[in-house]
Amino acid sequence: MSRGFGREKRLLTPRHFKAVFDSPSGKVPGRNVLLLARNNDLDHSRLGLVIGKKSVKLSVERNRLKRQIRESFRLNQDSLVGWDIVVVARKGLADLENVELAKQFGKLWTRLARNKPNPAAKAPTGLSDSPDA
Numbered sequence: 150m151s152r153g154f155g156r157e158k159r160l161l162t163p164r165h166f167k168a169v170f171d172s173p174s175g176k177v178p179g180r181n182v183l184l185l186a187r188n189n190d191l192d193h194s195r196l197g198l199v200i201g202k203k204s205v206k207l208s209v210e211r212n213r214l215k216r217q218i219r220e221s222f223r224l225n226q227d228s229l230v231g232w233d234i235v236v237v238a239r240k241g242l243a244d245l246e247n248v249e250l251a252k253q254f255g256k257l258w259t260r261l262a263r264n265k266p267n268p269a270a271k272a273p274t275g276l277s278d279s280p281d282a
Contacts, residue, residue, distance in 0.1 A: 175261055181238070182236060
């Protein structure tokens with residue numbers, strides 16, 4: 150699987166964001182951030198960022214946060230397959246240094262990956278490899 154962050158790895162439309170906001174199947178609160186996630190039935194995860202002027206005043210800080218979060222996501226996406234994820238920034242997130250951001254998001258991705266539903270549970274019932282079935 151590609152470790153890049155192309156268009157297919159992003160939530161692009163308001164409809165995609167709304168789906169995650171309306172019915173998240175996973176929530177991971179952090180100190181200055183909230184991760185909302187929803188199953189997407191794809192073979193990759195997708196990321197959307199909500200970093201408003203209200204929570205992060207300066208555009209240069211919003212852009213830095215977006216770059217850092219995207220890079221952290223890119224490095225951890227293998228453990229997040231099958232999620233649509235929206236990151237909602239809160240006040241104080243911009244106060245963190247890049248190293249601290251990377252550390253915090255590493256922990257958040259791990260917590261989210263633990264919430265992942267078991268794909269084996271989706272397997273159709275009645276099919277078995279055993280000869281006496």
